[in-house]
Amino acid sequence: MEDFQRVFNLIKDDGEAGEPLHRCEVSAEGRGDVELLDAYSRAVITVVDAVGPAVVGISAKSERKPAQGGSGSGVIIAPDGYILTNDHVVRGAKRLTATLQDGTILDAALIGADPATDLALIRADGSTLPYASIGESSALRVGQLVIAIGNPFGFQSTVSTGVVSALGRALRSSDGRLIEDIIQHTAPLNPGNSGGPLVDSRGRVVGLNTAIIVMAQGIGFSIPSDTAKWVVSQLLTFGRVRRGHLGITAQQRPLARRLVRFHRLGAEFGVEVMAIAPESPASRGGVREGDVIVAIDGREVASVDHIHRFLAEWPVGNRVRLTIIRGQDRMEVDVVPELNP
Numbered sequence: 001m002e003d004f005q006r007v008f009n010l011i012k013d014d015g016e017a018g019e020p021l022h023r024c025e026v027s028a029e030g031r032g033d034v035e036l037l038d039a040y041s042r043a044v045i046t047v048v049d050a051v052g053p054a055v056v057g058i059s060a061k062s063e064r065k066p067a068q069g070g071s072g073s074g075v076i077i078a079p080d081g082y083i084l085t086n087d088h089v090v091r092g093a094k095r096l097t098a099t100l101q102d103g104t105i106l107d108a109a110l111i112g113a114d115p116a117t118d119l120a121l122i123r124a125d126g127s128t129l130p131y132a133s134i135g136e137s138s139a140l141r142v143g144q145l146v147i148a149i150g151n152p153f154g155f156q157s158t159v160s161t162g163v164v165s166a167l168g169r170a171l172r173s174s175d176g177r178l179i180e181d182i183i184q185h186t187a188p189l190n191p192g193n194s195g196g197p198l199v200d201s202r203g204r205v206v207g208l209n210t211a212i213i214v215m216a217q218g219i220g221f222s223i224p225s226d227t228a229k230w231v232v233s234q235l236l237t238f239g240r241v242r243r244g245h246l247g248i249t250a251q252q253r254p255l256a257r258r259l260v261r262f263h264r265l266g267a268e269f270g271v272e273v274m275a276i277a278p279e280s281p282a283s284r285g286g287v288r289e290g291d292v293i294v295a296i297d298g299r300e301v302a303s304v305d306h307i308h309r310f311l312a313e314w315p316v317g318n319r320v321r322l323t324i325i326r327g328q329d330r331m332e333v334d335v336v337p338e339l340n341p
Contacts (some may be wrong), residue, residue: 040145043201047147048159050203051075053101053130055196057151058085058108058122060093073150073196074098074122075205076131077232081106081124084228085195086210087113090120098124101157112235116340117227118179118210120195121235132197135204137183137224138303140164148187148209148220150196158193162186162218168252168303170274171211171221180251180304181227183207186218198222227305234312244311244337246287247280248273252303253292255325263294263330269302270294270325285335288326295323311337 054076072089076082083098090096096108106124113120144164152158162185169182185198189212198207207222234241253272260268270292276282293301296310297320314320316339321332 043145044147044159044161047199047201047203048149051132051147051197051199051205052149052157052159054132055101055149055151055157056083056124057099057156057192058083058089058195059097059099060090061095062092071151071192072194073192073209075149075195075197075208076124076129077134077205079127079129079131081108081126081129082111082232083108083122083124084197084205084208084232085120085122086208087115087118087120088210089195090122091115096122098122099156100129112239112241114231114235114241116179116241117223117231119208119223119228119231121232132199132205133203134225134229135200135202135206137206137226140167140183140200140206140224142166145201146185146187146206147199147201148185148189148193148196149199150189150193150209152190152192155192160188162188162220165219169221170249170251179210179223180249181224182210183222183224185220185222187220188218189220193220224305227308230305230309230312241340242312243308243340244314244316245280245340246282246307246311246335246337247277248282248287249275250293250304250307255292255294259325259328263325265294266300267294267302271301271304271307281335281337285322286333287322287324287335290326292325293322294325294330297321298323 056074058072058074074083074085077084098106098108106126108122108124111121111123142164148160164185166184169184170180171182193209196209197205198209200206206225209222211221250271250273252269255268255270273289273291295301319334319336321334323332
């Protein structure tokens, strides 16, 4: 009887009798956390509602094995059916189809591809399609929220979230090419996510998901949207990316402040030469591994993209001057870019 009375008193609403009542309530601090979580959820939901309809599943039937095919994702970037995806998703395809969020299947054709950046542009047979806006990846910051949307393992419109882990990474593609200036992030990816968009909290495409590291957790990679915009313009104009090349592999590198001040540089980043191909323009011009390119033809260079864009416009065969930092010294070397193979 005493035990019954004690329990009865504990569960009385006012808690006046017996032991003090301990209510399972969310504290003021906890409520603040819930409100933050709700804001996070609302941001993700808003982005998915806006961008999700522009994300498609891509099926590629191989020329070598017509009965078989690969699959991946893509994002519509224009209402008349232009779709951005990965080169490795559509490479060697005999037939391409794009599946919209509502299940509609559209035939598609390859406009052009750029294996050097693992990007491809295809066009689906459609009009007034939902499309996504392409943002500026140069504005990304480490720690920023990003959202990946795609079709992993054929599960359509799958969403995952994470943050930007690092910028300016370099990554080798499946065929051994070095893809430069990559975004590393923590949004989980799986096979089939390739070619799907990486989106910021304002619903703008800031990257195109391209790869994962098998057996690693929270490590995904995306091609920056700034690179994608330049590649798309080239593919629409020429059907391929026309660029001069120096014969180097390189990556972005921060410069020591004392070097920036001493040499009166306008940027805090340069492009470090990681490797040089034999008998290449850079090799013949005297560029060495470890050199940091800070300017080309007098224009500041702060990323690999800057070099790519410059070489795309520079007349192939015309001499150009590179400003480099070698050790502590600033010097200039002349090279003659050649047309990329």
